Amino acid sequence: MSRIPPLSAVVRRLPTGVPETEVAPIGRLHSVETGAAADGPGVRFVYFLTGCSFRCLYCHNPDTWRADAGREITLDEAVAEIRPYVGFLKRVGGVTLSGGDPLAQGAFAGALARRLHDELGLHVALDTQGALGGALGDDWFDPIDLVLLDIKHADPERHRMLTGRPLLPTLDFARRMVRLGVPMWIRHVLVPGLTDAADDLDRLAERIAELGPAVERIDVLPYHILGTHKWAELGRTYPLAETRVPTPSDVAAAVDRLRAHGLPAN
Numbered sequence: 165m166s167r168i169p170p171l172s173a174v175v176r177r178l179p180t181g182v183p184e185t186e187v188a189p190i191g192r193l194h195s196v197e198t199g200a201a202a203d204g205p206g207v208r209f210v211y212f213l214t215g216c217s218f219r220c221l222y223c224h225n226p227d228t229w230r231a232d233a234g235r236e237i238t239l240d241e242a243v244a245e246i247r248p249y250v251g252f253l254k255r256v257g258g259v260t261l262s263g264g265d266p267l268a269q270g271a272f273a274g275a276l277a278r279r280l281h282d283e284l285g286l287h288v289a290l291d292t293q294g295a296l297g298g299a300l301g302d303d304w305f306d307p308i309d310l311v312l313l314d315i316k317h318a319d320p321e322r323h324r325m326l327t328g329r330p331l332l333p334t335l336d337f338a339r340r341m342v343r344l345g346v347p348m349w350i351r352h353v354l355v356p357g358l359t360d361a362a363d364d365l366d367r368l369a370e371r372i373a374e375l376g377p378a379v380e381r382i383d384v385l386p387y388h389i390l391g392t393h394k395w396a397e398l399g400r401t402y403p404l405a406e407t408r409v410p411t412p413s414d415v416a417a418a419v420d421r422l423r424a425h426g427l428p429a430n
């Protein structure tokens with residue numbers, strides 16, 4: 165009779181701090197993009213993983229929200245997707261884990277980041293809202309070269325109204341990245357009437373300034389409506405149907421407001 169091993173022999177704790185079986189992690193992938201120019205430095209290969217704890221009113225990827233959306237993929241298959249581009253990406257950019265929020269699949273995303281960074285020698289960026297990072301051990305972030313951190317709103321109440329979730333875990337995540345020495349690019353979506361008030365931008369600037377030189381760059385991203393059709397396809401009503409997109413001068417004004425605080429805004 166074969167002996168069934170005790171659970172402790174089958175389950176180990178990966179360096180991520182997340183329990184995982186000996187079986188190679190399985191993830192769920194929404195899509196990949198091979199030549200992205202706005203998801204980190206240079207040209208990026210982007211993995212869009214599924215799952216997100218936020219429900220942003222302006223989300224252009226609501227089809228990534230559900231953890232069981234997308235297609236199942238093994239770690240080896242995910243690495244195989246990028247192999248044809250590795251030489252090119254090493255010269256011109258790297259890889260970005262995005263979503264959804266990649267931290268919704270902490271074990272898989274962490275194992276993938278290690279393979280991409282340690283085995284393939286790629287620059288690895290993590291695009292996240294940060295709120296799910298508290299479940300991960302510090303060494304999960306060893307292979308992360310850069311965090312692209314979305315701060316949706318600087319006011320706790322308006323953050324909850326905009327995303328459905330509290331602001332504090334995102335700020336705690338940012339402070340933790342400072343402590344771990346992981347550089348950050350902060351990203352802030354400018355939505356007229358929701359995130360563009362002068363005092364809200366000042367408050368955002370104060371929160372970012374507290375993070376010090378770990379913040380290398382701030383990108384003000386104009387709200388857009390390219391994903392609204394996905395809400396209809398999912399049978400949902402798009403909540404910002406009446407909201408206009410910002411003009412270039414709206415964006416320039418927000419950038420100037422952040423720069424007035426001495427911040428590296430673009």
Ligand code: SF4
Pocket residue numbers: 216217218219220222223224225226228263264265293
């Ligand atoms: S954090 Fe990103 S993926 Fe998640 S709901 Fe907000 S915009 Fe959508």
